[in-house]
Amino acid sequence: MGGDPAAEQVAKAAEEVVQRATKEKAPLRIGHLRVEDSAHVNFEDDVLRPPARFALKIEAFDMGELNSERPQGKTDLFLRARLNEFTQIEAQGWASPLAPKPDFALSTSVKYLQLPQLSPYTAQAIGLNIDSGRLQIKADATAQQGELQGVINLVANSLALTPASAEIAGQAEKTIGVPINTALNLLEDSEGKITLSLPLSGNLASPSFDFGDVITLAMTNVVKGAVLAPFKMALLPLNLLVDAASGSAPKLAPITFDANTITPDAQGKTILASLAKLLQEEEKLTVQVCGRTTLQDRTAALAKQALPPESDPIYPVAVADLRAGLGQLAQSRTTAVRQALDEQYGIRRGRVLECRSYFDDQDNGPPRVEIKF
Incomplete structure (x- = not known):
């Protein structure tokens, strides 16, 4: 000094x-x-x-x-x-x-x-x-x-x-x-x-x-x-913030879907509307949305069109096609959420980013789109 x-x-x-x-x-x-x-x-x-x-x-x-x-x-x-x-x-x-x-x-x-x-x-x-x-x-x-x-x-x-x-x-x-x-x-x-x-x-x-x-x-x-x-005001009354009191990072509850569709169920529509409200109020906030397909989607898909017997030579091809279709369904859900936020609520797509969408055959959770900060 x-x-x-x-x-x-x-x-x-x-x-x-x-x-x-x-x-x-x-x-x-x-x-x-x-x-x-x-x-x-x-x-x-x-x-x-x-x-x-x-x-x-x-x-x-x-x-x-x-x-x-x-x-x-x-x-x-x-x-x-x-x-x-x-x-x-x-x-x-x-x-x-x-x-x-x-x-x-x-x-x-x-x-x-x-x-x-x-x-x-x-x-x-x-x-x-x-x-x-x-x-x-x-x-x-x-x-x-x-x-x-x-x-x-x-x-x-x-x-x-x-x-x-x-x-x-x-x-x-x-x-x-x-x-x-x-x-x-x-x-x-x-x-x-x-x-x-x-x-x-x-x-x-x-x-x-x-x-x-x-x-x-x-x-x-x-x-x-x-x-x-902001999350408490916009979301907690609707129980849409998960893990807020667990000591871990708080996360938004996912937008849930009817199985094997790109249509949100009743709870999913409520969460989508609350997410839109949050983005409208917090103009600098951006989020990521990630489509997920789960065993529920696989079960619903198989109810419409069963796989051939495993002994059938076409079985591996049918399984591959099913997995590819479920993977595409996950991506379609991501797109559907971005479109809904844009067209229904005026949230420009640059504020709603995509993260990796995929099908997980070990996932017992609901069909959904996850929301990340």
Whole structure:
């Protein structure tokens, strides 16, 4: 770390005073500390490759009285600074840093934080690269007898994330229930903004307390709730979201079909209508549809036209033809769903993608089209 010589001298002197007072158990008293528009601190994290570099310009810093003989006394704090020229930081409030259990009430705002600068840290911590995005933060926090309570309000613009690996992508999907890009699309409003509110709580005096853990847990819970909210509103009243409470990734219930046809049954039509409603409300969302034919289709097909005896030379050909026909039926179901969403509900086909359709002779489930995020 490098920086302004004057600021470094002030910091060094303050550190020496605190160390001496702590060692000698002598009273510590600072009447007032002020740093004005001349302090520059440069940070370089050479643990990363390439190193991450940050330049902090302190425009104003004020700290009120600090007195070890009155450890419960409130020290007023104010900071206004710029990070890497464009990010505006402001914090104000009070703290009792010498109290046995920390007390404080602080409000902090950060504006125009360019998120790609933090990508090396998010990649290392959670396996996600930040390709683009700008963040504004408003945080209010208090601590009484070491018990933290607070909230962080975040507004992100044009956020784009990519997993560092396929394994990380799978882990992220398992955590929040849907792929990362789907989660971002659901969270964004019509202007491309993501607004989140993260509640904070914990015991600052606990040896196991970690701000990173608190924020990670809050972020995970908020993202889970925000991502699942559209599905709950649109689908849960009709019991169309499966595995939502099992701890695994939530999935949409499939569109079920009458056996050996491309016609959805009554439940399938209900799910199709709810899927259309979801896509109409979430304009950035895309889904995949995958036709499946099962043993029920095979049984219905054989009821119409039985196979010849296995001893008949034509038997292998008939079996191959049957399997081919059932495979084509699976594909036809995929096409039928895409057509219905387009022609009946106005959902353009570019938002409803195909995944592999097939016949599975070990599948005891209903004839269906599966829906994936």
